[in-house]
């Protein structure tokens with residue numbers, strides 16, 4: 483029985499991961515999990531699974547939950563995330579939103595656990611540190627992000643030296659059919675209406691700005707140890723091809739499937755095995771697949787991400803933190819959609835890069851640029 487713990491169990495990835503665990507009770511058991519503040523969803527989860535430990539954000543919630551569930555240990559705050567990361571499980575699914583996932587991911591690696599990685603911000607902020615630590619402790623980082631899971635699957639049995647380039651597909655997000663001029667008046671509700679995927683609020687906005695693809699290019703650099711000039715992006719409005727790998731002989735291997743994150747989640751849990759699943763792709767209703775070259779002037783956030791990773795040092799962490807800050811303000815209705823890009827660009831331009839930053843330096847800039855303080 484493989485013991486799995488989840489950071490961010492109440493989120494979009496987290497709840498789908500719980501479904502995967504429940505569909506495979508003979509293979510996997512939930513050791514512990516963390517949530518933020520969604521105790522309503524927590525009660526629903528605890529009606530069907532009983533982890534040994536649950537971490538909540540607020541200590542007040544911890545106290546009331548302890549009284550209601552006497553057989554479960556409750557912990558709280560960032561120490562709580564660390565306790566889940568250091569538990570007895572074999573694998574940690576990191577599905578919290580944002581760079582808050584970085585410290586517990588490192589702790590889990592130090593404890594020798596494999597990581598099922600959904601939380602892309604962790605690798606964007608500190609990819610080199612995370613991957614070095616994974617190698618040092620001989621743990622596997624298995625991608626959950628759909629594009630990276632696709633690439634990981636396309637590369638099974640292949641030699642990394644024979645890769646020419648990765649082709650990461652992009653749906654284009656909620657505003658893919660609007661010009662830049664038309665973006666001035668868009669609303670939060672429109673931005674949250676992703677054409678293909680039901681996801682958490684922050685990543686849905688990242689898809690609309692195309693920052694999600696920028697984060698994914700940087701994530702791919704670290705996961706697959708490739709320079710970003712060999713990581714390309716392609717508009718593909720159906721999100722049916724989740725990504726592709728082109729090899730030196732021009733052969734291209736693609737991975738296809740419905741827009742259902744339970745696939746990548748289950749594959750990360752069961753790897754190297756594949757387990758049966760429902761919801762197959764139906765070629766009788768799939769009438770066409772569209773492709774269009776990426777337009778970097780229309781989607782300037784993607785260009786910013788390529789620039790950030792080329793500059794290196796603290797810049798990707800600063801870009802990520804600035805984006806988390808700006809998206810949070812957009813979600814609160816405080817700024818407009820195009821302000822997100824303006825804030826990220828302004829903060830990046832004002833940042834004096836530190837090369838080869840250590841973890842403390844990255845966490846310092848992460849905190850500063852996620853706030854109004856800078």
Ligand SMILES: NC(=O)C1=CN([C@@H]2O[C@H](COP(=O)(O)OP(=O)(O)OC[C@H]3O[C@@H](n4cnc5c(N)ncnc54)[C@H](OP(=O)(O)O)[C@@H]3O)[C@@H](O)[C@H]2O)C=CC1
Nearest residue numbers: 490492493494495518519520577578579600601602681682
């Ligand atoms: N959703 C998707 O399909 C995909 C998501 N990803 C990545 O996976 C990660 C999670 O995304 P998604 O599931 O959509 O996000 P959600 O917003 O749906 O869920 C986020 C989870 O993190 C918890 N959380 C948020 N902030 C904190 C905090 N400060 N401390 C502790 N817990 C916190 C939330 O708790 P609560 O709700 O209880 O407050 C929730 O459990 C992101 O990095 C995203 O980019 C990658 C590919 C696809």
Ligand SMILES: CC(=O)[C@@H](O)[C@H](O)COP(=O)(O)O
Nearest residue numbers: 627628652653654655689694
């Ligand atoms: C499901 C998933 O992996 C998301 O990251 C998804 O890819 C978002 O879609 P786009 O960023 O392509 O709009």
Ligand SMILES: [Mn+2]
Nearest residue numbers: 627628629698
């Ligand atoms: Mn993705």
